[in-house]
Amino acid sequence: MKNISFLPFILLLLLVTTASAQTAKGGCTTATVTANPPYSQNLYFSYVSWGDCGSVEEPCCRVIFSGSPVAPRYYLERKNSNGTWTQVAGPQASPVLSDPGVLNPHGVYRVRINVPVPDYNVCEGGEPLRCYNPNGQFVGYWGKWGPNEYTNEVLLGKTVASDNSYFFVDGGGGDANPFAFDYLEIAQINTSACKNYDQWWVAIIEQGGQSRYASNGWEFSPVGNGGIFNLTNLWKDGHSNWEFDPLMTYTVQFVVENHACLNGQGWNVNNQNYFICPFGSGCRFDEGVGLEAAISPNPTSNTLRLTNFTPTAAQEYQLTITDLSGRTVKSVQSWVNEDMDVSDLPQGMYILNLTSNGTPLFSDQFIVNH
Known part of the structure; x- marks a missing residue:
């Protein structure tokens, strides 16, 4: 073995990849x-053929007879419905990973990465063990696997209906109805359930008027x-005088x-309606004389009934449904809380009124959403 000169440890810092953070991208399968954590590309493990230098002057070194520096290893993890993660593939050397046995994967995944790091616990004084080739040329350091590091979450597969979820957010009007806003109130939706999706579209369609x-x-x-997406800002973009x-x-x-x-053919669309109430109303209506009833289901597309309400034989009940202009669209003179068919009503907001012999008992709004 020729005389081996000491190379400054600074070489270890110079042989680092340019990646600054670990990232990944999804796909169909x-x-x-796309980027690894920073790591030294001149680290060797016990996977290579090696031997001691055999030099008294250089006791903390090894000769690498064959083998290459260690590259990162990858594991694929799938996110469970409870927020935990399950490893489904790896370890592997390829940065392209798939969920084995799943022909059409669908869900949220991430990649766990281990990169090689210098092993500082081999030599006295905390220096890493130096490695040379048989000709005495410095080639790197002895290393070990570093801690787990994780990429961003990615999506595999096409979206399905359950992936598209959002709800309306009160804009300060204190609305009693989750599908309504006061006039001039800021209208918003919360799309946080779709945070992993990187292509989306929002449109607002005025029904009538x-x-x-x-x-x-x-x-x-x-x-x-x-x-949080601001519907009011979208409505006014390019039309500053527009209001809901x-x-x-x-x-x-x-x-x-x-x-x-x-998806290719057909969009994964979620259509929901909201109503604009008179200014300052909070979308609240007179609820009669204390009857603790509720309209169910609300919104509805087919039928509705009153829950928490049992008719008495001694009373006769009248039920009317009006639109917000006050026009009666349905009425029942002797009502006994049977299901009422509202499937023929245009989608929108309506008011249900229940009376008995002219005495108001209950009044509340509901939405027909086809």
Whole structure:
């Protein structure tokens, strides 16, 4: 063995990859690591053929007879419904991973990465053990596996209906109805359940009146602001004088897609309606003389009935349904709490009134949502 000179430990710091953070991208069937954590590309493990240098002057070194520096190893993990993670693939050297045995994967995944790090516990003084080739040339250091590091969450597979979920957010009006806003109140939706989706579309359609329409077009990054999307800002974008008019119904059309695995035919659409109530009303209505009833289901698309209400034989009940202009659209003179068919009503908000011999008992609003 020729005389082996000591190389400064600073070489270890110079041989580091340029990656600054571990990232991955999804697809239809595979997750691909696009950037590794920083690591030294000149570290050797016991996987190589090696021997001691055999030099008294250089006791903390090894000769690498064959083998290559160690590269990162990868594991694929799938997210469970309770938020925990299950390893489904790995370890492997390839940065392209798939869920074995799953022909059409669908869900949230991440990649766990181990990169090699210097082993400082081999030599006296905490220096890493130096490695040389048989010609005495310095080639790197002895290493070990570092701690687990994780990529961002990615999506595999096409979206399905259950992936598209959002709800309306009160904009300060204190609304009694989750599907309604006061006039001039800020209208918003919470799309945080769709935070992993990187292609989406929002449109607002006015039902009746001027039949106006607004849309942001396709967006190719997750919804920002914690998933809160401001419908009022979208409505006014390019139309500063537009308002959501009172006593009008609007439809939100929300679409989410996995940009790396599009559905191709047909969008994954979630349409929901909201109503604009008169200014300052809080969308609250007179609830009669204390009857603790409720309209169910609400919203509805077919039938409804009153819950927490049992008719008495000594009374006769009258039920009427009016639209928000006060026009009666349905009525029953001798009502006994049977299911009422409202499937023929246009979608929108209505008011149900229950009376007995002219005495108001109950009044509340409901939504027909086809």
